[in-house]
Amino acid sequence: MAKKLAILTSGGDCAGLNAVLRAAVIHAHHLGWEVIGIRHGTGGLLTTPLDYMVLTPQDVEGPILRQGGTFLGTTNHGNPFAYPMPDGTKIDRTGEIIAAFRSLGVEGLIGVGGDGSHKILHRIATQGGIPYVAIPKTIDNDVGATENAIGFATAVDVATEALDRLQPTAASHDRVMILEVMGRDAGHIALTSGIAGGADIILLPEIPYTLAGVAQKIKDVKKSGRNFSLVVVAEAVKKETGEHASIIDSTTGRERYGGIGHYLAEMITQHTGAETRFMVLGHVQRGGQPGAQDRVLATAFGVHAVDLVVAGVFDRMVVWRNRAVVDVPVLEAIEHYRCVDPSDALVHTARGMGIYLGNV
Numbered sequence: 001m002a003k004k005l006a007i008l009t010s011g012g013d014c015a016g017l018n019a020v021l022r023a024a025v026i027h028a029h030h031l032g033w034e035v036i037g038i039r040h041g042t043g044g045l046l047t048t049p050l051d052y053m054v055l056t057p058q059d060v061e062g063p064i065l066r067q068g069g070t071f072l073g074t075t076n077h078g079n080p081f082a083y084p085m086p087d088g089t090k091i092d093r094t095g096e097i098i099a100a101f102r103s104l105g106v107e108g109l110i111g112v113g114g115d116g117s118h119k120i121l122h123r124i125a126t127q128g129g130i131p132y133v134a135i136p137k138t139i140d141n142d143v144g145a146t147e148n149a150i151g152f153a154t155a156v157d158v159a160t161e162a163l164d165r166l167q168p169t170a171a172s173h174d175r176v177m178i179l180e181v182m183g184r185d186a187g188h189i190a191l192t193s194g195i196a197g198g199a200d201i202i203l204l205p206e207i208p209y210t211l212a213g214v215a216q217k218i219k220d221v222k223k224s225g226r227n228f229s230l231v232v233v234a235e236a237v238k239k240e241t242g243e244h245a246s247i248i249d250s251t252t253g254r255e256r257y258g259g260i261g262h263y264l265a266e267m268i269t270q271h272t273g274a275e276t277r278f279m280v281l282g283h284v285q286r287g288g289q290p291g292a293q294d295r296v297l298a299t300a301f302g303v304h305a306v307d308l309v310v311a312g313v314f315d316r317m318v319v320w321r322n323r324a325v326v327d328v329p330v331l332e333a334i335e336h337y338r339c340v341d342p343s344d345a346l347v348h349t350a351r352g353m354g355i356y357l358g359n360v
């Protein structure tokens, strides 16, 4: 009988998840292993009957590599250590997950997730003695151990394309255009797409700014003879008064970032008189086709993760370093949250281009 491994996707979706599932299935089959795909993160281990699919290479042929989302489904709420029940109480359901996992008769579990998911999955794996291998994915690119996580490059491409589309309309109407991008508490998407898309101002959660500084830059651009300005702002940038622009999600009760672009638009008009528009890019950064870079990264991660399971090497995260996939202890990988370092090479690049980044 063939040996089996299980795989699941967890946390917010992003482009490249289907590519990693495809790589794991194809490579495992080449090595004579079977793959079980658990649906909806750990959610598939909390239902009766359990919600999983046996995955064959035929299941991942053709369009799968190119498709956004995850065909297994995912979730970014419902922490099993404090699982929300219909009556409003929260209970620990990790024992059920561990028992369900054992019933699958697999040799190991590959989890594809961001830092939050890996913290939870690593804790469950440690508690239940589950042989676990982690693959990092997140458009936020904030998993410390890897230079790139699956989904980041595509999100940057999408944000850059948005700037390419905003620039001609800004120029046609003599306007300031603001693009609000995701990234949670890290400014990687804003910084990278802002440089790629020719922004005049890039505001990051990691670097303080002033409205006077923003207004001055817009006036300077106008004085130079250019009739439009482009601004990129990361969703977690605070208002000048110090608070986040955010929304309380009525279904989960959680706070979500959103609205800083609208605030800035009003402030810029007040401070400069410029006609200003804003756009919140939102979840299009996560959906859609993965770019070539994410497909390659996902494929390399999927192959390496399967190799680890087959070799019986667990409690490792596969990461991208110096043009190669390597692996590090999961704990080490999730300990370090990576936001933009103000001394980062790309910060230097942006400043070298005269982009206003804040006051530090």
Ligand code: F6P
Binding pocket: 012, 076, 114, 138, 139, 140, 182, 183, 184, 235, 256, 257, 286
């Ligand atoms: O972590 C990925 C991410 O897209 C963040 O950039 C964003 O803040 C958050 O998830 C949005 O979450 P949701 O899908 O719950 O709206």
